[in-house]
Amino acid sequence: MSGKRQFVMRALSFVLSLMLYAGQNAVADETKWIAVGMLHDWYSSAGCEIEVGRTHLVSDQQDGLRWPAQFRYQDSKAAKALWIGATNYYDPLVDKTFDYKVVHVGPRVLDEENEFMPVEFKLIGRFPKSIVTVDGVPAGKLDFLDFVDEIDENLPADRMLYNVVNTAIGITMTRKIYAFSQQNHDNYFIYDYVFKNTGIIDKKGTVYQQTLEGVVFYFQYRYAPSREGGPYGYYFLPQSSSWGHNTMNDTMHVIYPETGEEFLALYSWHGRHSKAAFDNIGGPWGGEGGDGRLSAAQHPGVMTLHADKSATDKSHDPNQPTTTMYLDSDNPITSGNDQFNAQKMAQEYAAMTAGHPELTHAEAVGDGFADLFGGTPGGFSHTQGFGPYTLAPGDSIHIVLVEALAGLSRDSCFSIGARWLKGTGPFVLPDGSTTNDKDEYKNAWVFTGRDSLAQTFKRAIANWKSGFTVPMPPPPPEKFTVTSGGDRIILEWSDNAESWPTFRGYRIYRAIHVPDSTYELIFECGPGTDHPEIVNRYEDTTPQRGFDYYYYIVSYDDGSTNDIHPGVPLESSRFYTMTNEPAYLRRAAGKSLEEIRVVPNPYNIRARDLQFGQSGPDRIMFLNLPPVCTIKIFTERGDLIYTIEHTDGSGDEAWNSVTKYGQVIVSGVYIVVFETPDGEKTFRKFVVIR
DSSP: OOOOHHHHHHHHHHHHHHHHHHHOSOOOOOOOEEOOSSSSSSEEEEEEOOOOTTTTGGGSSSSSSBBBTSSSSSEEEEEEEEEEEEEEEEEEETTTEEEEEEEOSSSOOOOTTTTTTEEEEEEEEESSOOOEEEEEEOOOOTTTTTOOOOEEEOOOEEEEEEEEETTTSSSSEEEEEEEEESSTTTTTTEEEEEEEEEBBOOTTBBBBBOOOEEEEEEEEEEEEOOOGTTTTOOOOSSSGGGGGGTEEEEEEEEEEETOEEEEEEEEEEEOOOTTTTTTTTTTTOOOOOOOOHHHHHHHEEEEEEBBBBBSSSSBTTTTOBBBOOOOEOOOOOGOOOOTTOHHHHHHHHHHHHHOOOOSSSHHHHTTTTTTGGGGOOTEEEEEEEEEEEEEOOTOEEEEEEEEEEEEOHHHHHHHHHHHHHHHOOOOTTSSSESSHHHHHHHHHHTHHHHHHHHHHHHHHHHHHHHSSSSOOOOOOSSSEEEEEESEEEEEOOOOOGGGGEEEEEEEEEEEEEEESSSSSSEEETTTSSSSSSOSSSSEEEEOTTTEEEEEEEEEEOOOOTTTSSSOOBOOOOOOTOOOOOOOOOBBBOOOSHHHHHHHSEEEEEEGGGTTTTTGTTTTEEEEEOOSEEHHHHHTTTOOEEEEEOOOOOSSSEEOOSSSTTTTTOOOEEEEEEEOOOOOOOOEEEEEOOO
């Protein structure tokens, strides 16, 4: 299929997807990202996040809860839902009393006109995102993620999403989501909900006052760790892993050491899949061409921090949530929801008040294949039901949750996976003992994620109990500028962080080829470093020509305020200044057309790693160019396949070996013609071997 036809087909598919979604939903919701820490997620103005609700494309079924968000395809969320139910409810909208009334947002339904009706939706920041440019072009990682509506310098978190939604059942929800970028607290969000009986039942603001009985607040969490290994990532795991078919759902009790209190947490992990050709715990990239990397070592989970005992008793009820049943993600009650369908609402309310299972989903599956359990193609979701409550007009219920992800570091996912793939023991287990069983080794390390998640929850408890007094790192530089030069790349930044009381210095990190990689520290200034003087400019003289370079800078303190690791400096978040456009060496323009070179020549696909590597596996460079010229590339028989207008004044131009139709060129001899604005011309031949 030609590149043009592929483009048309993709465009048609996109349009059809939008038309289908528009036919199923009354209105598209507004969405916002929280993306300043290592955990990123998107949120809906409707109050909860439905399946493929951000882009409405099936290819984004795993979309959100990205951790570690520095890397590509780390999404672990497939869908969420929030249902609110009541008993013996008189519905003034249809002049009818329902035994069970339920209103819904998610996991597949969204009606912002008649059911969950947004009133306010804004992102508040303690400070704005940094202004990041590369060669004069906006190039910040957050440029298309972090849209702050309001600045509040006294905000106790880096970001807070504020969301108010009226519902057709007469309850108004106020949702506050707090996010922190400090490195000890950057992998969780705290959700603060207030559900108030305002009597507002429609978008016009009509008020009907009545006491609500049997009120239940019911959450669904469809986790699917993670996108990287599935069909919408690199596709080395079975397809249905992308919607959580093999997700294992479990529970744990977290004991907060300061008080001895016990908190209930629900969490998930990537379980066994019957169609995997190897032990797929942790989602390793096995098989031909694999590098062993663990793509699903993440453990997502949610824990209850507080739930009112009643509308009049605001103390915490340790018996909440009263329902933690796992639910078939393709159960008929998860789609086609209708707030006026009495029979279906009765079925929904029964699920909302089902209580607790004798065995957790993970215990019921045991050592079997999670995708075969229950005979469902959709797998299972976690549920939480809070209540039942009685709410008189003006009464409210307060619920606080924390959602987190934890697990192995990215480097560990590669190193442990590589050892597993090699398969040669003995292998060292987390407790220091050894085994010759490579699967036992891999799985033992993957399951340390459970302990990491428990530790994260403990930190979140402490933060919440303190009233969000977690110490903050210095702010990032307000401006970060990267400029490509002929023999160096110049980095400059603003000095606003230097007024922070415990400020100590700056650190610069760099990645080569792609931003989706591990960064290395290349420069540090401040007392006790090799560069004790505080500066606001650094010249990186080590780059090689033809390679792409990405950077970020952090400000750091003296370590005196670190609440978890005393003495270790707190750093500003990398995401504020991380670049998403490459910088690279740009030599001065050539002095004559005779100096022009084509590199590499020949281009040999078998030597791509020795050429420009991941920066440009198909890259061909034209060097020593005049400052302005037109570059036309022809096949040996004279067909024009690509034209480049070189206008940046440098002596370099890169071409990624694609035709004007987006097709990668084949083996052969090619002719490239260079023409200056005054009509002077020259040509070169080059060879491609594929």
